Structure formats: C-alpha cells, structure tokens
Amino acid sequence: MVIWPRERAFAARAEAGSAGAMQALLERIDAGELEGARTDAASLEPFWTNRGPDLLRPSLQVAVGLADAAGTRVVAAPFRLEMLAAGHAPLLAALARAYGDPWVLELIGSWNSPNRSVAPDQLTCVSENLLPLCRTLRQHSADPIADGITGLVWESLWNRIERGMDQRHPTQRREYLGDLGEPLARELEAASDTLGAEIAESLQPLGEAAVELLVPVLRAFRLPPTQAKISIAHDCRARLAVIAGRPARAANDWSIPWTGCGCGRCERLAGFLASPSERTHEWPLAKLGRQHIHQQIDAAGLPLQHSTRRKGSPYTLVIKKTDELFRQEDLALRQAQSDLAWLIATFG
Missing domain, CATH: 3.30.1370 (Ribosomal Protein S8; Chain: A, domain 1)
Incomplete structure (x- = not known):
C-alpha cells in the first residue's frame, strides 16, 4: 500500500509518469481550472529535471496555457537546446507574446548553460533543425527568438572552433575542424545578416590552420551566397593562395x-x-x-x-x-x- 497526502496527489502521480502529468495539466487548463493547474505546476519543481525531448512539446503547450510566469518556468525548464525543432516555433512565439522576448530568451539560455551546453554528438542535429526552426519563428513574427537561438548555437560552435584550433596534432586538428564545417554552414544559413557578419569577422584572425574549417564550411553551403559566405570565401581564398604559392x-x-x-x-x-x-x-x-x-x-x-x-x-x-x-x-x-x-x- 502506498499512501500520500491528498494535496500531493498530483505531484506523486507526476513523479511516476511525466507524460500523464502534462496531459492532466492540459486538461485542467482546457477546463478553465487555471489556479489549480498553476498550483499543480509549481509542485513539480523538486523533481522536474532532465526531461526527454518527447515531453518538450506538451510542456510548452502547458507553459502557454498557464499564463503564469512562475509555473511556466518550472514546467519549461528541464530541457536542452538540441531538442528544439521547427514544430516548436509556434509555441515559442506564443510564449514570447505572453511573457516577452527577454523572458523566453532567458529560458532558452538556461537550456544552454555551461553544464547543459550542446553535446558534441548533438551539434549536427541542432544545426540541421536550425534553419527550419528559425524560418518558422520569423514567420510567426518571433525574430528576436530566432536571433537568440542562432546566437546560442554560435557560442557553442565558437567554443569548439577555439578548441580545434588549439589541437597540436595536425591530423586530429584537421578532423576536428572538418567536422565543424557542416554545422557552421547551417548556422550561417539560419543567422541574420548581422550575426553572419559577426561570424565572418570572428573567423578572420584565426591562424593558417583555419582553412581546415573554412573550406568544409564553404563546401557544405546549400543556399545561394550570402554576404557572410562571400566574405568567408574571400578570406579562405587569400589563405589558400599563400599556402598553394609556397615552393x-x-x-x-x-x-x-x-x-x-x-x-x-x-x-x-x-x-x-x-x-x-x-x-x-x-x-x-x-x-x-x-x-x-x-x-x-x-x-x-x-x-x-x-x-x-x-x-x-x-x-x-x-x-x-x-x-x-x-x-x-x-x-x-x-x-x-x-x-x-x-x-x-x-x-x-
């Protein structure tokens, strides 16, 4: 026999079944029981951590329906940046309308905190989702959210670029930087013109080994040339000309x-x-x-x-x-x- 206080009935069941908890909250919201839903949402806080990607969409739906910043923060907190996809864009836009762009950007930023930043093996997945996600966000008039997400992805990429440039073993450095080419190309395709220019400018001071990154980036582009891509191409051409011209x-x-x-x-x-x-x-x-x-x-x-x-x-x-x-x-x-x-x- 398992016994718990009546006032903790929702939390006890939620700890045993996360999906059922979100469904129960959505049902209370649909029934107009907002105060009860907010109380139940707040009761999740002690154990509502590290949830899987299958719970992100229903959690965002609950967050939009709660119309309560505190409860929403509890429900929407335990996720990671790499879980976002284009299907989440309308919900993020709705959150921005409800709580403001800065609030949503702070929430997403917590998903990319130092102890929860994008894992190396997830970077390609994040980059593949980035362009359709940002396009959908912009279609829903959520440009600041799109810009914030591409900015966070660029931070993760830049950390890895610096780590790759510091690799002393030439083969390991070439492989490490080469693997970043496609994610960076996807980032540049999704980034605003302003961020694209900042990225191109950040790459220019890198050492000669940067060609091991720039060439894969240019080869991985799918969209027509942007100004950032043209700038990177000019930079790469100058570097290659020096190397190719050596006796x-x-x-x-x-x-x-x-x-x-x-x-x-x-x-x-x-x-x-x-x-x-x-x-x-x-x-x-x-x-x-x-x-x-x-x-x-x-x-x-x-x-x-x-x-x-x-x-x-x-x-x-x-x-x-x-x-x-x-x-x-x-x-x-x-x-x-x-x-x-x-x-x-x-x-x-």
Missing part, C-alpha cells in the same frame, strides 16, 4: 618548426628539429625526461621515430626524422592547390 621543400631540408612547453628538454628537442641537416639525435635521458619527450612528440604528431636504447645509465633516447615530413607537406600543398582551384571556379 616545395628542398630535398636536403629536414628542418621542422616546433615549439614545446618551454622547458629545457623541449628547447633541446626544438633545436634538433630546427636543424636542416641533422636527422638523428641520440640523447642520454632519465625515464621522466624520456616520457616527457615521447608525450610531446606524440601530442604534436611530429614526423619522427623515437625509441629508447636500453643500455648504459641513463638509457638513450633515439630520435629520427622520417620521410613523412616531405609527404605531409606535399599532401598539404596539393590539397591547398585543389581547394583554391575549386574556390575560384565556384566563387570567381
């Missing part, structure tokens, strides 16, 4: 530009790498020092072979430059030339 590495040039953590061991490694003629470096080094250098080489994806000769004390770290240095640079040069030819053919 091929001389056959006897084995220098590798690299900067480590700044410690003495990294400075010694950097000195060896900077030498155009030295190809092998034998370095008596204690275990912790060898581990540090191994980690630095692997983290940066340097074209080196590194092993330990286990003789003597301390053991000797043997580092050799490999032909991968030439292969990587030749591949990067040919890729830049190919991307530049495509860009010119596409954008003139």
Whole structure:
C-alpha cells in the first residue's frame, strides 16, 4: 500500500509518469481550472529535471496555457537546446507574446548553460533543425527568438572552433575542424545578416590552420551566397593562395618548426628539429625526461621515430626524422592547390 497526502496527489502521480502529468495539466487548463493547474505546476519543481525531448512539446503547450510566469518556468525548464525543432516555433512565439522576448530568451539560455551546453554528438542535429526552426519563428513574427537561438548555437560552435584550433596534432586538428564545417554552414544559413557578419569577422584572425574549417564550411553551403559566405570565401581564398604559392621543400631540408612547453628538454628537442641537416639525435635521458619527450612528440604528431636504447645509465633516447615530413607537406600543398582551384571556379 502506498499512501500520500491528498494535496500531493498530483505531484506523486507526476513523479511516476511525466507524460500523464502534462496531459492532466492540459486538461485542467482546457477546463478553465487555471489556479489549480498553476498550483499543480509549481509542485513539480523538486523533481522536474532532465526531461526527454518527447515531453518538450506538451510542456510548452502547458507553459502557454498557464499564463503564469512562475509555473511556466518550472514546467519549461528541464530541457536542452538540441531538442528544439521547427514544430516548436509556434509555441515559442506564443510564449514570447505572453511573457516577452527577454523572458523566453532567458529560458532558452538556461537550456544552454555551461553544464547543459550542446553535446558534441548533438551539434549536427541542432544545426540541421536550425534553419527550419528559425524560418518558422520569423514567420510567426518571433525574430528576436530566432536571433537568440542562432546566437546560442554560435557560442557553442565558437567554443569548439577555439578548441580545434588549439589541437597540436595536425591530423586530429584537421578532423576536428572538418567536422565543424557542416554545422557552421547551417548556422550561417539560419543567422541574420548581422550575426553572419559577426561570424565572418570572428573567423578572420584565426591562424593558417583555419582553412581546415573554412573550406568544409564553404563546401557544405546549400543556399545561394550570402554576404557572410562571400566574405568567408574571400578570406579562405587569400589563405589558400599563400599556402598553394609556397615552393616545395628542398630535398636536403629536414628542418621542422616546433615549439614545446618551454622547458629545457623541449628547447633541446626544438633545436634538433630546427636543424636542416641533422636527422638523428641520440640523447642520454632519465625515464621522466624520456616520457616527457615521447608525450610531446606524440601530442604534436611530429614526423619522427623515437625509441629508447636500453643500455648504459641513463638509457638513450633515439630520435629520427622520417620521410613523412616531405609527404605531409606535399599532401598539404596539393590539397591547398585543389581547394583554391575549386574556390575560384565556384566563387570567381
């Protein structure tokens, strides 16, 4: 036997079945029992957290019908930005009419707070829904809500772009930035002209590796060119022209530009790498020092072979430059030339 106070009957049933709780609230609203519905909605607060996407639509319907900011905040709070789709736009517009744009933007912003921001594996899904969602919002005269949502998505994207640019391993950086190309293209398609210009401007100061993001962005565009897209294309073309115009590495040039953590061991490694003629470096080094250098080489994806000769004390770290240095640079040069030819053919 389960017993609970009569005044907590709704909360007890709601904790056991979320969908049934929303249906019960909608029925009370339809019956005109607003005060009772508001009281019941407020009683959800202690446990109404982390709800699934299937509850977002009925929760927004309840939020619109309650006509009460406090109860609405409880009901509509436990969701995530990536759950939004075009079908939710009319309800968001209705909330904006009821409570004002700032209130709705604050609510949606809480869905994208630091501990609930868009998960990396959900970013593509968010981006795919973004354009139809924003189009529908604008059709319902909810432009500020559309602008606010695209702004939040841009914040998530920019955080990931910065993280990708900081990747030291060239292969990992290229893959990470390349995966952001399509989500950023969808963001630019949905963004207002003002936000698009801000995005294009934010990308300009990025380093040379930004082409690994810009080219996938331009290739992923589906809509006719916007001013932001044209600006990004010009920026990308200038970057590619620099890379594609570099002469091929001389056959006897084995220098590798690299900067480590700044410690003495990294400075010694950097000195060896900077030498155009030295190809092998034998370095008596204690275990912790060898581990540090191994980690630095692997983290940066340097074209080196590194092993330990286990003789003597301390053991000797043997580092050799490999032909991968030439292969990587030749591949990067040919890729830049190919991307530049495509860009010119596409954008003139």
